[in-house]
Amino acid sequence: MAAIKTDGSPARPRPAAETRNDEVVLVAEAGSGDSHAFGVLMERHLGTMVSVARRMLRDDAEAEDVAQEAFLRLWRSGATLEIGPAGIRPWLRRVVSNLCLDRVRGQGRVKVVDELPEVPEPAKQLAALESQDMQLRVGGAMQKLPERQRLALTLFHFEGLSQIEIGNILGVSDEAVESLLSRARRQLKVELKSDWESLRNDSES
Amino acid sequence: MTRNLKPAGLDGLEAALDTYGADRTRWPAPLRHDLSALIADSGEAREMLRDAELFDTLLDRAPQYDASRLDGLKQRIAVAAAHQPRLIVTHPESVQRAVPRRHQGWAVTALAASLVLGVLAGQSSVVSSLLGTNSAYASRQVAHADDPDILLDEDML
Numbered sequence: 001m002a003a004i005k006t007d008g009s010p011a012r013p014r015p016a017a018e019t020r021n022d023e024v025v026l027v028a029e030a031g032s033g034d035s036h037a038f039g040v041l042m043e044r045h046l047g048t049m050v051s052v053a054r055r056m057l058r059d060d061a062e063a064e065d066v067a068q069e070a071f072l073r074l075w076r077s078g079a080t081l082e083i084g085p086a087g088i089r090p091w092l093r094r095v096v097s098n099l100c101l102d103r104v105r106g107q108g109r110v111k112v113v114d115e116l117p118e119v120p121e122p123a124k125q126l127a128a129l130e131s132q133d134m135q136l137r138v139g140g141a142m143q144k145l146p147e148r149q150r151l152a153l154t155l156f157h158f159e160g161l162s163q164i165e166i167g168n169i170l171g172v173s174d175e176a177v178e179s180l181l182s183r184a185r186r187q188l189k190v191e192l193k194s195d196w197e198s199l200r201n202d203s204e205s
Numbered sequence: 206m207t208r209n210l211k212p213a214g215l216d217g218l219e220a221a222l223d224t225y226g227a228d229r230t231r232w233p234a235p236l237r238h239d240l241s242a243l244i245a246d247s248g249e250a251r252e253m254l255r256d257a258e259l260f261d262t263l264l265d266r267a268p269q270y271d272a273s274r275l276d277g278l279k280q281r282i283a284v285a286a287a288h289q290p291r292l293i294v295t296h297p298e299s300v301q302r303a304v305p306r307r308h309q310g311w312a313v314t315a316l317a318a319s320l321v322l323g324v325l326a327g328q329s330s331v332v333s334s335l336l337g338t339n340s341a342y343a344s345r346q347v348a349h350a351d352d353p354d355i356l357l358d359e360d361m362l
Contacts, residue, residue, distance in 0.1 A: 035283065035287075038283070039283065042282060043279075046279060047270075047272060050270055054270050055267065060274065067282075068278065068281065068285065072282065075286040076289055131266075135266055135268045138263060138268070156226075156231075158264075158267075181223075181224045181225070182224040185224070185226070188260075189223075196256075196259065196260055199260075199262060200256065
């Protein structure tokens, strides 16, 4: 069933179901020291893992550290991992999620400050700046979510995972995942009320 | 439908939109079925759905990762991996079996201990008496000793 919005335009497609039958071999080879196999796995999965991590953590550098640690764990112990039909990605997601949760809890609540330019900008650059400001506000609102809500929403909305997959990563039931998603969106709708309103007005004009 | 969701109706639609967003392909099939008539028949329901689509669009504006950084990150990981210790599996047929590092450590420890005992057995009769039921082993080790001061324990021969 294709995803179609109410205006008839296609919705953002959900990431395709993953079939990584060759990854059993790749992971075993990487775990045995094959740098080429390791490189193939990084090519396939590193971007996704960094994406997940950066929505959980303060900045890109920290997200890259987490992604690096996850892949080094794969390198060290790949020969002993049991890989299912979905390949290595579920394992990587679990490792990245746990590393992120550990870091967030270790750091306490994250404070995000919106850095707005003080010098008036030319009119033609205002639209770009407004877009940038909105990006910062959305990112900031995400950072204010409790970490499990943030992780659940990241995995559902940005990574396209199902409730069951998210529940497996977080170690909770389907109902708990629903609750996390629901609370996350409701909080974000409050935080981003004016930006949401702005989009409504733009779509009606 | 799970217990957290309200019955069908606008409240149910709101709960579904709060949980799953506007993409109905992400909704559980029973929920999608229950709410399809409501969305088709109610202008208010369609308005709620449009609002939810806009909110999803807003979420998509979250800051994106600069993908150009990935190449540098891959190189850093590859360099770090080259300096990492790994758990090496020497038997290809056992690749899918877990080989606990602890058991390998015990094997190495046991081998080292037996080597030490063997050396000591060649130089001390006390060690050969401690070996007890391993008398044949002990006698072989003792027999190979070069030290003329070692006394053989006749009970072990």
